Each structure stands twice: as structure tokens, then as C-alpha cells.
Amino acid sequence: MRRPAGGAARLIPALDTGDAARAEALAAALAPHCGLLKVGLELFCAAGGAAVAATARHRPVFLDLKLHDIPNTVAGALRSLLPLKPAMVTLHAGGGPAMIAAARAAAEKAGADRPVLLAVTVLTSMDAAALAATGVADNPADQVRRLARMAVAAGADGLVCSPQEAAMLRADLGAAPMLVVPGVRPAGSDAGDQARTATPAETVAAGADWIVVGRPITAAPDPAAAAAAIAASLPG
Numbered sequence: 480m481r482r483p484a485g486g487a488a489r490l491i492p493a494l495d496t497g498d499a500a501r502a503e504a505l506a507a508a509l510a511p512h513c514g515l516l517k518v519g520l521e522l523f524c525a526a527g528g529a530a531v532a533a534t535a536r537h538r539p540v541f542l543d544l545k546l547h548d549i550p551n552t553v554a555g556a557l558r559s560l561l562p563l564k565p566a567m568v569t570l571h572a573g574g575g576p577a578m579i580a581a582a583r584a585a586a587e588k589a590g591a592d593r594p595v596l597l598a599v600t601v602l603t604s605m606d607a608a609a610l611a612a613t614g615v616a617d618n619p620a621d622q623v624r625r626l627a628r629m630a631v632a633a634g635a636d637g638l639v640c641s642p643q644e645a646a647m648l649r650a651d652l653g654a655a656p657m658l659v660v661p662g663v664r665p666a667g668s669d670a671g672d673q674a675r676t677a678t679p680a681e682t683v684a685a686g687a688d689w690i691v692v693g694r695p696i697t698a699a700p701d702p703a704a705a706a707a708a709i710a711a712s713l714p715g
């Protein structure tokens with residue numbers, strides 16, 4: 480997977496709906512304004528591989544299933560997903576190095592066309608209090624750094640972090656890991672359940688390769704116009 484040159488290629492709209500027909504209509508409308516399209520848990524649980532195939536007719540698919548299980552099970556899940564040819568797949572960094580290494584070994588069975596493996600660090604919906612409730616006393620940035628170092632060493636190609644950690648990860652890990660960043664909000668839009676946010680332009684300036692935007696696009700009266708406006712705001 481090549482890194483995006485800039486502008487619209489950096490944008491990944493999240494097709495978060497349980498309605499496969501609506502997802503396909505969104506995919507068709509948003510494709511001219513983005514680099515990839517994200518199929519997440521809501522759409523995959525509703526429509527499975529058929530939704531991935533339908534979305535892939537419009538743009539390469541970022542399959543955001545956040546796999547998190549014992550290594551053998553995650554490796555098996557990866558093998559089951561390979562026929563769908565997703566461009567990117569997520570797994571939780573919290574599954575640990577053996578799980579990530581097993582996923583990498585399974586993905587490599589697809590050869591040169593294998594999906595990019597992205598390790599999700601600390602969910603962008605979590606603030607320090609939410610993290611503390613899980614037993615992690617460190618602030619989100621420290622926990623993101625710790626998980627990111629471990630995940631890259633174990634074989635992840637890239638990371639999912641919030642806009643607020645992108646610059647730190649670039650400084651810490653250099654240019655190599657791909658950074659895919661949700662929790663992105665155009666100025667003035669509702670954060671909803673996202674806790675660690677920034678604007679699209681700020682997020683790219685901080686070092687994100689791709690930004691993920693869901694509701695500010697899909698809940699807009701004209702999703703294609705919303706995506707076009709976000710793409711136009713991105714630095715090259």
C-alpha cells in the first residue's frame with residue numbers, strides 16, 4: 480500500500496451503517512473524494528464479506544475489525560479475511576506481541592498483496608479517566624507510545640492513534656510506520672464520543688498519513704460535499 484500523495488487521497492470515510500444499500504450508496508458518492516473507504520464493525524456485522532466486496536468496487540477497503548484474541552485465533556481470522564483482499568486490517572495492540580506476530584505471519588500468506596496491518600493503540604474515545612478505569616494509570620500519550628513501540632517491533636506495519644499523539648509517534652518512531660488517525664473533527668463539528676480530537680489539517684500537519692472521518696461526513700445533509708470540503712482542507 481503506497482502512502483497518499485496528499486489531498487483527497489489522505490481521507491478515509493467510515494461507512495458506519497448497518498444498512499448495506501446505504502453503505503454502497505455512500506461508497507459511490509464518496510469515492511471521488513477519498514483514498515480508501517472504511518468498513519467497520521457495524522457494517523461488517525450486518526453484511527459481512529459482501530459489504531467488503533461491494534465497497535471495494537469503489538475504493539480499496541480499510542477493514543477496521545480491531546481483532547483481539549489469542550494468537551492462534553487472530554491468525555485464523557486473518558486467513559479467513561485474506562480472500563476479501565482488504566488493503567488494511569486493524570488489530571488491537573493490547574493483544575500483545577505474540578498476537579501481532581501471528582497476524583503478520585498469517586497476512587504474509589497473501590504475498591506481495593497482503594493487507595497492511597495496523598495496530599490500534601488507545602481508542603480515540605478514551606480520556607485519562609477512561610484509561611484509568613481499565614487499570615492503566617499513565618496518561619493516554621504514554622500508553623500510546625508504549626503500545627506503539629511494542630506493536631511495530633512485533634510486526635505491525637502501522638498504527639491507529641488519535642490526532643493528539645501523531646506528532647509524538649513520528650518523533651519517536653520516525654517515518655516508517657503508517658499512521659491512520661480517527662477522532663478527526665472539522666472545526667465546529669460535534670465531537671460526539673471522541674475524546675482526543677483535532678481538525679483534519681492539524682492531524683495531517685502532525686504526521687498522519689491518512690485521516691478517518693465518519694459522522695461529520697455520513698451525518699451531513701450532503702455527504703459528498705462534506706467529504707470534498709474536508710479533502711480540500713488537507714495539505715498536500
Ligand SMILES: O=c1ccn([C@@H]2O[C@H](COP(=O)(O)O)[C@@H](O)[C@H]2O)c(=O)[nH]1
Pocket residue numbers: 493495519543599601602603604639640661662663671673691692693694695
Ligand atoms: O481509536 C479508534 C479506532 C477506530 N475508530 C473508528 O473510526 C471511526 C470514527 O468515526 P467518527 O464518526 O468520525 O467518530 C469509527 O468507525 C470508529 O470505529 C475510532 O474512532 N477510534
